[in-house]
Amino acid sequence: MKHDVKRKTDQQLKVMADAPRGPSCTRKAKHSSCCMITAKGDIHDKADKRTSHNGSLLQQPSKEDMHRRPGLFFWTKHFVCGVRAHQDVYLNDLPGNDFNTIFRSLPRFLGNLKNEIGSGFGPCFFFTGTPGSFYDRLFATESLHFVHSSYSLHFLSKVPEGIESNKRNIYMASTSPPCVVKAYYDQFQTDFSMFLKYRSQELVTGGRMVLTLLGRRSNDPTSKECCYIWELLAMALSDMVSEGFVEEEKLNSFNIPKYTPCPAELKTEVEKEGSFAIDRLEVSEVNWNANDDKLCPSDELKDGGYNVAKCMRAVAEPILASHFGKTIMDEVFRRYREIIADRMSKERTEYVGFVIYFTKYL
Numbered sequence: 079m080k081h082d083v084k085r086k087t088d089q090q091l092k093v094m095a096d097a098p099r100g101p102s103c104t105r106k107a108k109h110s111s112c113c114m115i116t117a118k119g120d121i122h123d124k125a126d127k128r129t130s131h132n133g134s135l136l137q138q139p140s141k142e143d144m145h146r147r148p149g150l151f152f153w154t155k156h157f158v159c160g161v162r163a164h165q166d167v168y169l170n171d172l173p174g175n176d177f178n179t180i181f182r183s184l185p186r187f188l189g190n191l192k193n194e195i196g197s198g199f200g201p202c203f204f205f206t207g208t209p210g211s212f213y214d215r216l217f218a219t220e221s222l223h224f225v226h227s228s229y230s231l232h233f234l235s236k237v238p239e240g241i242e243s244n245k246r247n248i249y250m251a252s253t254s255p256p257c258v259v260k261a262y263y264d265q266f267q268t269d270f271s272m273f274l275k276y277r278s279q280e281l282v283t284g285g286r287m288v289l290t291l292l293g294r295r296s297n298d299p300t301s302k303e304c305c306y307i308w309e310l311l312a313m314a315l316s317d318m319v320s321e322g323f324v325e326e327e328k329l330n331s332f333n334i335p336k337y338t339p340c341p342a343e344l345k346t347e348v349e350k351e352g353s354f355a356i357d358r359l360e361v362s363e364v365n366w367n368a369n370d371d372k373l374c375p376s377d378e379l380k381d382g383g384y385n386v387a388k389c390m391r392a393v394a395e396p397i398l399a400s401h402f403g404k405t406i407m408d409e410v411f412r413r414y415r416e417i418i419a420d421r422m423s424k425e426r427t428e429y430v431g432f433v434i435y436f437t438k439y440l
């Protein structure tokens with residue numbers, strides 16, 4: 079039997095969200111007036127309008143929206159406030175993730191939520207951890223009403239095969255051979271189509287999904303907006319090869335399992351899978367240094383090189399350390415910080431972020 083999300087507001091709602099990274103995640107999240115999906119409204123009407131989707135899906139956010147980086151708790155809070163029903167919330171990450179840190183941060187999150195919206199929502203949240211890859215099946219058929227993934231879907235399930243010729247690069251770069259660029263795109267297509275297929279099986283008809291991920295505006299997958307930050311890391315590693323701290327072969331055989339798609343590539347996969355309508359796609363530019371808009375930053379936060387290298391270290395260190403070994407990590411990131419600081423002082427440095435709103439209509 080198909081479920082009607084509207085009717086479900088008085089019943090149990092099941093939400094899947096990828097897990098925040100503990101306290102640092104809440105610190106990064108900033109509240110915004112950005113529209114949030116609720117289960118209200120006639121979703122079937124919206125789904126029927128899917129054929130009229132065109133360039134207007136790509137929306138430039140207002141100036142105030144720039145530099146915002148809403149995290150999981152932001153979306154959870156707004157979904158929760160909109161629905162006001164008993165909810166099961168499943169927090170997903172890979173099995174190696176530190177779920178204890180996440181669970182430890184929940185009482186504070188719920189306490190803050192209570193302070194903000196009052197105690198009216200009652201004891202209606204039931205959080206569960208779901209370890210596993212979101213490129214696999216995670217939940218029972220038609221058991222979810224809302225899915226959110228926060229800044230995770232640009233990670234591929236694995237390093238693409240057949241990219242041995244990507245020498246001295248650690249990601250796609252302007253010097254990468256065409257076969258490397260194609261292998262990355264093929265892996266993105268395989269992974270993202272799996273994500274859509276499995277979430278489609280798990281969501282009820284009319285269910286909603288909000289995905290935030292890093293992307294790119296340009297059609298060129300090697301454009302600076304998505305590759306530059308990794309080219310600078312490759313530069314730090316390359317310097318260490320030249321100085322004999324790292325074997326050249328080690329660098330040549332290392333690649334980051336990541337892909338930042340452009341809107342057209344995302345839309346192609348959504349259309350191929352066929353059960354989701356994209357209601358809206360927002361694009362925003364986010365400064366590499368998340369603290370650049372602080373009025374009175376501390377001395378430490380004023381140092382963009384420090385901030386960005388630290389943030390990139392949180393993302394890349396586990397992958398780098400498993401390939402190059404832990405012992406050189408401090409030196410890699412010391413050099414990376416210097417290179418980033420130098421570039422940030424000379425040019426505009428921004429990521430491109432997407433927020434995409436979906437309805438499952440089939």
Ligand SMILES: C[S@@+](CC[C@H](N)C(=O)[O-])C[C@H]1O[C@@H](n2cnc3c(N)ncnc32)[C@H](O)[C@@H]1O
Pocket residue numbers: 096097098099103149150170171172175210211212213227228229230233234235393
């Ligand atoms: C940059 S962190 C984002 C964490 C958090 N969602 C946030 O918004 O701050 C990326 C997270 O994605 C997780 N991840 C990467 N690939 C995954 C996969 N295939 N399935 C589930 N989680 C994955 C990583 O373990 C990591 O916790």
